[in-house]
């Protein structure tokens with residue numbers, strides 16, 4: 132029987148991996164595994180996750196497969212214990228959910244199929260996306276790119292891709 | 308009269324708190340430390356920049372305003388060891404001129420003590436913690452005992468960057484570090500793996516868990532974790548005495564009574580605790596002349612990066628860097644701005660996270676990114692400028708309108724950078740880019756200006772009308788309440804503060820032990 136999903140469990144077992152709802156079942160997975168198994172996000176909508184994955188992958192290729200949206204959704208579930216880099220960048224943990232929802236909603240409503248995600252990101256970098264609402268697009272881009280870097284390269288596997296020895300004193304028991 | 312729970316209560320188990328706990332307990336006092344965060348052990352320090360974020364201060368959040376915010380979320384930690392648990396170990400003495408800013412330049416404040424007063428404590432602490440460096444090569448170093456350990460070895464990155472300084476007619480010396488270059492007092496030598504930001508689990512870095520905690524506990528100090536102090540309370544019979552601290556633990560409000568109370572909860576939280584201790588009848592301790600919370604400082608700092616043709620292997624070494632330059636330190640009033648400055652040169656660096664090289668090039672994304680990251684992983688050089696912040700009374704910690712579920716008011720921190728300090732920082736950053744080019748970088752860029760370290764807010768001074776505490780950190784309008792930590796600093800200098808605050812804490816301990 133899968134254990135029931137609770138915030139206490141998430142905190143007790145660490146926030147780098149966690150319980151994800153996959154096909155109605157609650158499983159203990161890394162975000163990479165969750166992404167691969169099409170998890171059911173708990174905070175963001177599936178569409179919002181898709182939008183963040185698409186944009187994140189355009190910024191840092193490989194971020195979607197590394198579990199970017201599952202990582203964001205899991206950290207948002209952790210509330211004050213969130214490990215998202217946004218905390219360092221002035222996005223208070225209590226405001227993080229609103230921040231990512233707004234970012235995803237902007238992408239969903241403003242990125243149209245006639246332009247590539249790369250071109251859309253280029254317009255975001257200069258705050259040139261017309262109709263963008265909420266925190267400035269360039270800022271959102273910076274934060275999401277930093278999250279995407281975290282999941283793609285901030286792990287022993289990511290270091291290996293870049294040819295850097297990880298040299299852990301205590302290796303994280305889950306990649307991140 | 309209420310019976311005492313112990314001789315001394317220390318609020319906060321960080322750099323200052325655990326230094327005091329060790330010294331006072333070894334001096335025969337019964338000591339209790341109340342720490343807001345969880346218990347941490349060296350074995351909890353997982354090598355990951357993402358996991359390292361667990362060590363930071365979480366809630367209640369500190370709201371911020373101003374044109375140069377202090378970056379509380381990045382700069383403050385919680386749990387055993389405090390922010391110092393994963394600090395980078397740059398341990399530098401303040402220079403003589405840092406103690407007389409107002410007398411020498413008519414700006415900011417003077418310290419109520421001189422370098423000579425602190426020098427014996429710098430010497431004592433460096434022998435206990437173990438510092439590596441080369442005092443002879445540090446031509447700018449104020450007088451003091453030589454370091455007990457030889458300097459760190461130089462890796463490729465620093466050897467290349469040193470040439471840039473040389474070409475520009477400047478000097479470098481090994482960066483003095485509270486990191487073991489060889490086994491020291493039962494602690495291992497550094498592995499040069501660059502995991503200092505995650506906390507050094509092998510104990511090579513002299514953080515409070517590696518140095519002071521074992522001593523404090525052996526001498527009988529007790530540490531209560533998850534015990535968040537809300538305020539201190541005056542003795543109703545003699546209000547200049549603080550009789551107890553009130554704290555929340557396990558959802559319950561508790562009180563602890565002692566002869567002496569030391570608030571060592573780092574700059575913002577120490578001030579928050581004192582401000583929250585105002586009553587209808589009495590002003591907050593130390594706020595008799597509206598000075599509490601004022602003169603908040605943070606060092607303006609920035610990193611210069613360069614890409615080189617030769618191999619630099621920037622993953623090697625320690626996060627702090629390998630070399631130091633203080634050529635401009637004593638030229639506070641040189642043209643172009645105001646204030647001291649220093650370079651820390653050759654940081655071991657990771658590709659991601661706030662200070663990572665990938666994060667600092669937001670213009671590179673998509674298919675270009677991975678090839679660029681691969682190149683930077685082998686060919687990057689980087690160095691960080693730290694400048695002096697000038698103490699301004701308008702830069703201030705106050706209580707915010709928000710409170711947590713226990714009714715404890717949050718803190719708000721306002722900080723603007725004065726125009727002359729901002730100008731100095733911009734001037735030195737552009738000089739840094741020139742040095743990077745002189746070292747041979749084919750491409751040079753700079754990260755944003757950020758705030759590093761938090762100082763001031765409960766400044767020490769000789770005049771009670773102009774300061775919060777005396778030269779020993781005793782709050783002026785009380786007999787037995789002390790503040791410890793960088794909140795006491797009346798000026799910031801441009802050196803990292805932990806060596807100075809530890810020396811000050813040692814001096815405070817001697818003072819308290821001498822009280823009959």
Ligand SMILES: Cc1cc2nc3c(=O)[nH]c(=O)nc-3n(C[C@H](O)[C@H](O)[C@H](O)COP(=O)(O)OP(=O)(O)OC[C@H]3O[C@@H](n4cnc5c(N)ncnc54)[C@H](O)[C@@H]3O)c2cc1C
Pocket residue numbers: 318319320321322323324341342343344381382383384385386387388389390391392393394395396397398504534535536537571572573574576577580627760761791792793794803804805806808
């Ligand atoms: C990433 C990083 C790198 C750094 N590198 C360097 C460096 O190389 N050199 C250097 O000199 N400095 C460095 N610093 C700064 C250094 O860590 C701080 O200056 C130093 O730790 C301050 O010491 P402190 O004892 O005042 O505070 P802390 O070490 O932060 O300890 C304060 C403790 O008080 C606790 N506390 C807070 N509020 C309460 C409350 N209400 N009740 C009970 N407990 C409370 C906190 O949880 C914390 O454990 C660095 C800091 C960071 C974050």
Ligand code: SF4
Pocket residue numbers: 486496497498499500501502503504506507508509510511512624625626
């Ligand atoms: S580089 Fe040295 S000081 Fe830093 S974490 Fe590694 S062993 Fe510890």
